[in-house]
Amino acid sequence: MIAAIGLGGNLGDPPATMARALHLVDAWPGIRVRTVSRLYRTPPWGKTDQHWFHNACALVETGLDPHRLLEACLEIEHRLDRVRLDRWGPRTIDLDVLLHGDFSSDHADLIVPHPRMTERAFVMLPLAEIAPDAVVNLHSIADWADLVDSNGIETLSADGDWWLPGG
Template sequence: MPKAVLALGANQGDPARQLALAGAAIAAHPDIEVLAESSVIVTPPWGKTDQAEFHNAALLIETGLSPLDLLDFCLATEAGIGRVRLEKWGPRVIDIDLIAYDRLEMESERLTLPHPYAHQRDFVLTPLREIAPDIADWLVNRIGTSSA
């Protein structure tokens, strides 16, 4: 089964609780097995910097879901925890980003893989290096040298 990386973040409400809820929902899906979970780090906001610090973590999963089905599940999980999308890079109750799906490269209206900003975000790379350093290196080397 394919392996995928999910990055989780939150900076509103009770971020630690929301990350735990997201992790539990992901682990409970019948077509997902959590292979590794990083520790939680606290980082300054990225993109829109006038907001609270974020709690961030990463999950390495194995899944029978297609990339778009996994994206839909992540979006539904966010909504179930209370996420309302108001502004790009703004504060959020929970964020679940699909960072990589095996070494698949794709670009559609709904999803770009690997995530186009992953190589620029320490809040993604630091937790990812803890659980899957080979994938973190691939993101930095593949994306970091091919776009810019």
């Protein structure tokens, strides 16, 4: 099964923390990183009185069901010192399960496709690089990416190898 994970952070050294998160995801039993988007610098969303974020998306191949994938992401966040204080507030790392094959759920503990992702350029731009033809709410990710406001977003890497040694 192919799943999409969104990554972000704005405390400490976000690119280094995101790279570490990707290595931990790739080492997790039943998960392999297949493709990673370029790295972006993005203005804060929701709670705007904080440092800018770094964001990327990754496609992973997994044998884990969506709930187990979320548990893995939450454990990796914990290992990387994620503290949840304010909704949309500052964080060392955020790992979101955006898509999991054709799975769909609006259960309280797991909503997939991720809610509001189609409104967020910091998700749609990197996701459109690696999964442009994936469909959410009857529209392709590429189409959603064309609709979001991407003002202020900066591309920081030439490709998706930024998280690899020497990348």
